[in-house]
Amino acid sequence: MTNEFLLSVESVDTFIGQFHILENVSVNVAKGSITVLLGRNGAGKTTTLKTVIGLTPPRSGRVIFDGEEIQGKRAFNIANLGIGYVPENRAIFRALTVLENLKLAERKKGDLDRHADMIFELFPDLERLSKLKGNQLSGGQQQMLAVARALVPDNKLLLIDEPSEGLAPILIQQMMEVIRKLKEKTTILLVEQNFIMASQLAERYVIIDDGRSVHRGLMSDLVLNEELIHQYLGASIQAPTRTSEAE
Ligand SMILES: Nc1ncnc2c1ncn2[C@@H]1O[C@H](COP(=O)(O)OP(=O)(O)O)[C@@H](O)[C@H]1O
Ligand SMILES: [Mg+2]
Structure with a gap:
C-alpha cells in the first residue's frame, strides 16, 4: 500500500508543550501529485507540515517518506532525505x-x-x-x-505553506503557474487557503478540522460538494466559482 505514496502520515498525534494539537491525523501523498491540506485557521495544517519535517515531531503514529520511517529523526536529517519546506512566514x-x-x-x-x-x-x-x-x-x-x-x-517532496498568503491577485496567478510547473518535476504537499488556487492545482485534498483529518478525496469531487466546503471551510475561503479561462 505505502509503495504508491511518496509520503504517508499515519495516525499521528502531535503535542506542542502540553497542548494536544493533532489527533489521529493521516495524510497520503502520491508521487508526482499535489495534495492540499484544507481547513480553517488554527485547524492544524501548519502543524501537520511541521510534524512531517520534524519541527513538531509526533508523539505517536508514523511518518513514512520514500519507504522509510522518519518520525523519530531530527528536522535537519529529515530535510536531508530530500524534503524542502517553505514555511508560512517565508x-x-x-x-x-x-x-x-x-x-x-x-x-x-x-x-x-x-x-x-x-x-x-x-x-x-x-x-x-x-x-x-x-x-x-x-x-x-x-x-x-x-x-x-x-x-x-x-528534493523529492516539497511542503509549501500558504504560498498565496498576502499576495496581490496578479502574483497569486504567477505563484499558481510556478506550482503547476513544479508538479511536473516533483511532489507537493500544499497548504492553501485560496480555494480557487487549491482546487486548480491539487488532485487530492485532506480536510483538517480541530486537529483531526476529517475528510479526504479527489479535488474534482470536493468542488461539487458545497455542503462539505461550507461545513469545514466556511467563511475562510472564497466560493469555488467556475472560471471560464481554459486550462
Ligand atoms: N507554539 C504553539 N503553542 C501553542 N499552541 C500552538 C502553537 N502553535 C500552534 N498552536 C495551536 O495549534 C493549533 C493549530 O495551529 P496551526 O497548525 O498553525 O493551524 P493552521 O495552520 O491550520 O492555521 C492552533 O489552535 C494553534 O493555536
Ligand atoms: Mg498555518
Whole structure:
C-alpha cells in the first residue's frame, strides 16, 4: 500500500508543550501529485507540515517518506532525505542578497549551479533582482524567493505553506503557474487557503478540522460538494466559482 505514496502520515498525534494539537491525523501523498491540506485557521495544517519535517515531531503514529520511517529523526536529517519546506512566514534572510539566500539553501556543493537555470526560468524576477537584499524585496518577491530556496537542493517532496498568503491577485496567478510547473518535476504537499488556487492545482485534498483529518478525496469531487466546503471551510475561503479561462 505505502509503495504508491511518496509520503504517508499515519495516525499521528502531535503535542506542542502540553497542548494536544493533532489527533489521529493521516495524510497520503502520491508521487508526482499535489495534495492540499484544507481547513480553517488554527485547524492544524501548519502543524501537520511541521510534524512531517520534524519541527513538531509526533508523539505517536508514523511518518513514512520514500519507504522509510522518519518520525523519530531530527528536522535537519529529515530535510536531508530530500524534503524542502517553505514555511508560512517565508523566513528568508533579510540582510542577505537574493543570490546569498539561494546559496545558503545548498545542501551539497554545486546545488545552486546545477539548478540555477531551472530556478531562474521559473522565477525570472529573482535573476533580475539577484543582487538586492531580502529586505528590499516586495512581499511577493520574498515569497517567490522562499519557494525558490526549496528548489536549490535535490528534493523529492516539497511542503509549501500558504504560498498565496498576502499576495496581490496578479502574483497569486504567477505563484499558481510556478506550482503547476513544479508538479511536473516533483511532489507537493500544499497548504492553501485560496480555494480557487487549491482546487486548480491539487488532485487530492485532506480536510483538517480541530486537529483531526476529517475528510479526504479527489479535488474534482470536493468542488461539487458545497455542503462539505461550507461545513469545514466556511467563511475562510472564497466560493469555488467556475472560471471560464481554459486550462
Ligand atoms: N507554539 C504553539 N503553542 C501553542 N499552541 C500552538 C502553537 N502553535 C500552534 N498552536 C495551536 O495549534 C493549533 C493549530 O495551529 P496551526 O497548525 O498553525 O493551524 P493552521 O495552520 O491550520 O492555521 C492552533 O489552535 C494553534 O493555536
Ligand atoms: Mg498555518
